[in-house]
Amino acid sequence: MSLVHIDVDSALLGEAVRVVVARPEAGSSAPVPWVWLLHGQGSTVADVTWVVEGLEAAMAASNLGAHTIAAPVGPWSGGAWWVDSAYRNGRPVESAVLSEVLPEVEKRVGGPAGRDQRIVAGYSMGGGSAVGWLLRHEGLFGGAALAAPAAFADAPPVRSSTESSGAFGVGDQEFDQGRWASLMSYRRSVAQRRPTAAPVRVGIVVGDAEVVEDYPSGRSSLTLEAAKLHVALVDAPGVTCSLRVIGAGHTWDFWIPALSLALELVGGQAAGTVD
Template sequence: MPLPRWIGAAALATLTAFTLLAPPGETETRAGGTLTTGSAPSPALGGEAVAYTAYLPAGYDRGSARHPVLYLLHGRGDTMQAWTRVKTVLDDLIRTKRIPPVIAVMPDAPWSERGSWYADSRYTGSDLPGRKVETALAHDLVGHVDATYRTAPIREARLVGGYSMGGAGALRFALAHQDVFSAAAVLSPAVYTPLPPGDSSARDYGAFGEGAAKFSDDVYRELNYPALLPELDPDLPVRMFVAVGDDEYANPDPADARHDLDFESAALYNAARRSPAVSAQLRVLDGGHDWTVWTPAFEQAMAELGPGLSVTPPAGLPAPLHGTAATDWAGGVAAHADGSLTVGYAAGGPVAGQSHAGRLDAVITRTGANGWTRQLGTAADERLYGVAPLPDGGVLAAGYTKGDLDGRHPG
């Protein structure tokens, strides 16, 4: 965990009261799912293994079905044991069918004195030699899990989550590895823009270092989300749930207020939601930088993101697309007695050979044997927000114009 240093120690102290895990390779069964431990060989770490705890849903040992996988990253100073406290949350979510039965993998990250920030470090100092932690987890561990458990080796079946330093890691993994993960639960992320404050432990462990320097401004900017968002592939959409407490650590220097985690989380959300490749949500919960926030935040994140996880590869769209190669906005659909549909939307270009007036035009398309398209627009924006069928077979459409469609209602 990142801020301040005593937070990590306090969090570790709370863990000592929690149940101990079974020895490596053995399992521990409580009501609901099962916790087991294992290790994944990692070429990225020179053959060193990645230790992990795995949650297997109830009935896993008796079934044959494949399952989505959650990869849950712990905070700075913590261990893989930290995430085991959400076992009962997963049990309840699965039992009540709010999410499908999932496997949860909780890797241990001991490198750089448990301050790796889940990055491929370039720091070469002998005290904290950099390790390729990102590659080890996002590639080697994922491959091992797919080979060991009944998973689906597709991005649609994988979610990455984390809190604090782990939240920063989950954000990085989801954006830098769109081909691997389709969703991210980003809780109280220790991520800062444009650079961490001077007293942040993100500067101390070599995660963003280079050569003999433990921290490099250029490396941090290169790995941070503002550099990743413009490069995302819209054809590999990422669903993101960001949550933070309303009483998280406040930087003592007023000049660093911009780096308070509630502020940084809101900035992340507002940047991510503007990417065509990301659908993002933000929650601000009552509490601080601890499990009073992360436990309910994880439950809410899973309730939102979990139902969208799928072990079935996408098979294409069940119906034809409407729109243009530009940016279009759905507005509404009306069903008619003859089986046809009317689709209303805003289009950024010409549709069905009609003229494009400029910016966004309002478009109404009727499907079926006698289908037609009508495009209405001005040099400004037009948007449709709804269409409704009429008794005579016609349709009523409603929206707005920033132009003057009829010459009598400018703006």
């Protein structure tokens, strides 16, 4: 395995975007899929590098099949929710990563490209955003690997970072519910999915000790919300979804085994799944 940091100049963001990339050593003729990994709230370059190194170790130990991992990160990404913000001074993060960063990194690194060889993955905030990317960009991704995704059908938890980050703001308003729903409501995205949409595979892994929080509709946790997401995706046209609940909470020692398992679910290699 080899891990490198690649900096890609983004005209949309007006600065370089750092991408932490781990690529397996050559040695197999089988295609190695790309995994575009979206980090959670507040993660730094050091945090993201640690997660990618952990996935490297999982591959080296044969706990995870070969993948090329690419994880973008920047000083703007900690609460950006990986979307294009319409808030004053907001940034077009989603457009920058998908239209500028992704093609440049894949060109530099090489290897197979195309939706059938590309997975979007994410943990926590990044997991919720990965669902949106998968459903909005049918031509880019053939699967999604989600670890405790902050994905919600109709509204985020009360007093969450969605309301204070500006990611879903419009003009001078820091949070706009309609803007959030257009980008993050998986219920809306599933309802808009075409019956002839290209097939995708989704793997969801969540812990059984997630914090119970207040939601507009009542008390809930990411454990329950992940189950709701699974049910919604199973009913969506062309989606194959698997769910696993493991003994863990929303902690750093959860992300690497959870992401590894979610990626194996996408590849159909994990046993004992809920389908």
